[in-house]
Amino acid sequence: MMNFFPRLFLIAFSLVVAACSSTGPDKTANWSPGKLYEEAKLELNTGNYQTALELYQKLSSRYPFGKYAKQGALDTAYAHWKNGDAGLALASLNQYNKLYPNQLGSDYALYLKGLINFNENKTLFSSFTGEDMAERDAEAGRLAFAAFKTLVEKYPSSAYVTDANRRMKFLRNVLGENEVHVARFYLRRNAFIAALNRCKVILSQYQGTPATEEALAIMFASYNAINLKTLADDTKRILEMNFPDSYYLEFPYDPSLRGGLPKSASRKTSTTWTDFNIFDALKNILPEGLIPN
Numbered sequence: 001m002m003n004f005f006p007r008l009f010l011i012a013f014s015l016v017v018a019a020c021s022s023t024g025p026d027k028t029a030n031w032s033p034g035k036l037y038e039e040a041k042l043e044l045n046t047g048n049y050q051t052a053l054e055l056y057q058k059l060s061s062r063y064p065f066g067k068y069a070k071q072g073a074l075d076t077a078y079a080h081w082k083n084g085d086a087g088l089a090l091a092s093l094n095q096y097n098k099l100y101p102n103q104l105g106s107d108y109a110l111y112l113k114g115l116i117n118f119n120e121n122k123t124l125f126s127s128f129t130g131e132d133m134a135e136r137d138a139e140a141g142r143l144a145f146a147a148f149k150t151l152v153e154k155y156p157s158s159a160y161v162t163d164a165n166r167r168m169k170f171l172r173n174v175l176g177e178n179e180v181h182v183a184r185f186y187l188r189r190n191a192f193i194a195a196l197n198r199c200k201v202i203l204s205q206y207q208g209t210p211a212t213e214e215a216l217a218i219m220f221a222s223y224n225a226i227n228l229k230t231l232a233d234d235t236k237r238i239l240e241m242n243f244p245d246s247y248y249l250e251f252p253y254d255p256s257l258r259g260g261l262p263k264s265a266s267r268k269t270s271t272t273w274t275d276f277n278i279f280d281a282l283k284n285i286l287p288e289g290l291i292p293n
Contacts, residue, residue, distance in 0.1 A: 028055070028058055033059060033062070033063040033066060033068040033069070034068060036055055036058055036059040036062070036063070036068070037059055037068040037071065037072055039055055040052050040055035040056045040059060040072065040075065041075065043055060044075055044078070044079055044082075047082075049079045049080075049082050049083035050083060052075070052079045053076065053079050053080065053083065056072045056075060056076045056079065057076075059072045060072060060073070060076070070099075070100055070103075070105065071105070073092065073095065073096045073099065073100070074096060074105055074108060074109060074112075076092050077089045077090075077092035077093045077096065077109070077112060078112060080092055081112070081115075081116050086116050086119075086120050089112075089116050090113065090116055090117075093109050093112060093113050093116075096109050097109060106154075106155070107151055107154075107155040107158035107159075107160055108160065110147050110148075110150055110151040110154075110155075110160075111147075111148075111151055111158075111160040111163075111164060113143075113144075113147040114144045114145075114147035114148040114151065114164060114167065115144075116144075117140045117141070117143040117144035117147065118140075118141070118144040118167060118171070120140045138175055138178045141171055141174060141175050141178070142175065144167070144171060145168055145171045145172070145175070148164040148165075148167055148168045148171070149168060151164050152164050152165060152168070172206055172209050173206075173209045173210055173211070175205075175206060176202050176205075176206030176209035176210070176211030176212070176215075177209075177210065177211050179198050179199075179201055179202045179206065179211060179215070180198075180199075180202065180211045180214050180215055180218070182198050183195045183198035183199050183202075183215065183218050184214075184218065184255050184260065186198065187218055187221060187222060187255040188255045188256060190225070192222040192225050192226050193222075193226075195218055195219075195222045196218075196219055196222045196223070198215075199215040199216070199218050199219045199222075200219075202215040203215060203216075212242070213239070213242075213243045213246055213248065214248070214260060216235055216238060216239040216242070216243070216248075217239065217246070217248035217253045217260060218253070218255075218260070219235045220232055220235045220236050220239060220248075220253070221253045221255070221260075223235060236249075247261050248260065248261070
């Protein structure tokens, strides 16, 4: 019994030594912040995102201040996103904004935040199927729009403004279409007030988008259904004035059909995800470097 504990100690000690020898010394232990950053950036640019993240983590923990830490924080967000973790990417961007508010790189942080949310909810931006759903999750689209809008307003000279404006226009169209699908859902279930409220959102927030025409048609049908003939006539007059060739004036609105129209009369919209070629636009985007500045 007396020999048991010494043997147990020796076994435990051997395991510790074996573990240490298997991992080996950290070759980055004496690297400068510049060396750590350069190696992390190399891994990022070659698509080794997990390795890049490990190096950026070492950079931030050993050298939390200075230009390399600042650029590394942006690169970390991008690496998380490309590594398939949008949540960690957004958290990294929020941390960056807290540490470096309104500084060089803030425009890129907003742009990347918009891109992540824009890309995160691609099912919203795909062609609508017309299935019965009370609500599609459009939150990511709204967050993307908000980020791009802030970028455009705060940094009008930014290199990212042109693309941000393009995406905002697309988002307004898609979010308007989303509201129409929800309004149609309510109309199918005879929830006419709810349908009207959704259409009013379209007219106030997404006026001028392709969704406007159908929103007016849904409002006309809803007002008729609840015997508000004056409002129905007014709505029809607005529809005629703004869309004199509207299919909704020629064909009775049928909420059971996609777009409220028979297939032969359906309009083709241009707000589908595939039309935007988003993946082609994003696959080569890398953070704009701050260090040379």
